[in-house]
Amino acid sequence: MIGFQPFSLKRSITKILAGKGLAGEVLARWYNPAWRNTAVQVLFVLVLAAILAILGWNLRANMLARNIPTDFSFWNDTAGFDINQTPIAYSPLSTYGRAFFVGLLNTLIVAAIALVLTTIIGVIVGIGRLAENRLVSLLAATYVEVLRNIPLLLQLLFWYNAILKPLPGPRQSLIMPLGAVLNNRGLFLPRPxxxxxxxxxxxxxxxxxxxxxxxxxxxxxxxxxxxxxxxxxxxxxxxxxxxxxxxxxxxxFPILKGFNYAGGFRVSPEFVALLLGLSLYTAAFIAEIVRAGINSVPRGQSEAAASLGLPPGLTMRLIILPQALRVVIPPLTSQYLNLVKNSSLAVFIGYPDLVQVFTGTVLNQTGAAVQVILITMAVYLGLSLMISFAMNHLNRRMAFVER
The missing domain is CATH 1.10.287 (Helix Hairpins)
Structure with a gap:
């Protein structure tokens, strides 16, 4: 009696086309999982590239129809506008490219200083939340709950409009130690x-x-x-x-001349408001990360240090915090990235960062919206990737090594 074998389309097609030229070879390769997965991925990439090419061609055609620039020739054109904070030489006769670097440097300066300040404040507040002193713990908890639950934009507007703008004018300036002067135009410091x-x-x-x-x-x-x-x-x-x-x-030293101070080094109110807002807001999140990292360290570590006679300060600095860093660093990376990206809110208080200068004034004057936006997106992407790379490298160095 001949046994019945169920019908199999794969086996039938393979038998029919096996050894019959290119078609049989292609079909045999298709049923190889590794070859099939590679073919599907290549096909997906080709389809995606075709879609992007069609969209790019359509975008360029529409831009040409509306007389919108499609190249980067505007980069070397004269800007014709002034910037109130310029870490490098700049004038209205400078180019749009020069204006871009001014905005980029302003963004990097405020972000770099804010990263340091927010880390220091966050660590102090995070440790304070675990303090045995009830008053210190309550103040730290109040700081965290208040600042992290108020939108950053409102905090920036508060620091700028409610704290810095009401300062007296130049003629009624507050004279600070070491020759510094404070008024509603900024903080003027002696320039070395x-x-x-x-x-x-x-x-x-x-x-x-x-x-x-x-x-x-x-x-x-x-x-x-x-x-x-x-x-x-x-x-x-x-x-x-x-x-x-x-x-x-x-x-x-800064000297009053006319309606404002001349000489010295000026720190603008916009810079101070942005720095305070970014640092204090992000520090509230970092404090919770630090608190969670410290709580993840077994209590036996503190008890062992106390049994050896180490004071609480040295115990925290030499034993608890190094172990907590292994838990703290990954979420800390996200907060650093958020701080750099949140610096783009500077446009709402008039600080001349990259967004305000480049995607604001330069875009409005040149009309090269696509090019300007793409450059700005690439800058923030590059900054984020560099921070991620540095923090991931630090995380690998701090991680436990299994034997």
Whole structure:
């Protein structure tokens, strides 16, 4: 009796086309999972590239029909507008490309300073939430709950309109220590400028540091105050002596001229408002991350440190925080990325960051919306990727190594 075999389309087609030229070979490869997966992925990439090409061609045709620029020739055109905070040389006669770099540097400056401040504040508040002192813990908890539940934009407007704008005018300025002046135009600080003795002081400091290192490395003196004092004097002594002979710096103090102060270094109210808003808002989230990281460390670590006689400060700095970092770093990366991207809200208080200068004024004057937006998106993407790379590298170094 002949057994009945169920019909199989795959087996039938393979038998029919097996060994029959290219078609049979293609069909045989198609039933190979690895080859089939590769073919599907290649097909998907080709279809996606075709769709993007069609969209790009359609976009270019519509832009040409409406006389909208399709290239980057505007980059070297004269900007014709002023910027109130310029870390590099800039004037209305500069190009749009120069304006782009001014906005980019302003964004990088406020983001870099805010990253440092928000980390310090967040760590302090996060530790404060776990303090045994009920008042400190309550104040830290109030800070977190209030600031993280108010939108960042409202906080920026609060710092700018309610705190900094009501300051007195230039003629009624608040005179601060060390020659600083505060008014509603900003904070004016003495500007240091290098003199002829700056190179000599730098050379003397380098020599002193080298001598201090040699004494520290080869000294037969026992560690203690005499040795440490000798190393300190060798490190800074030559530089101090040379600076008394030839001052390395001269200070340019702000002076009231007309309706405003001239000279010195000006910190704009917009910069201060943005810096405070970004730092304090992001620090509220970082504080919760730090608190969770500290709580993840077993309590036995603190008890073991206490049994060895370590004070609470050293226990936290040397034992608890290094272990908590393994839990803190991954979510901390997200907060750093949010801070950099949230800096684009500076446009609402008039701080000349990349968005306000480039996607605002430059876009309006040139009409090159697609090019300007693409460049701005690429900048923020690049900044985010660099921060992610650095934090991931740090996370790998801090992670436990399994044996």
């Amino acid at each position: 400028s290098f003199e002829a003795g700056a190179a000599g002081v730098a050379g003397a400091l380098a020599i002193g540091l080298a001598l201090a290192y040699l004494v520290w490395h080869f000294s037969i003196l026992k560690p203690g105050w005499p040795r440490n004092l000798l190393i300190l004097l060798l490190a800074v002594g030559p530089a101090i002596g040379f600076s008394l002979h030839m001052p390395p710096l001269a200070l340019d």
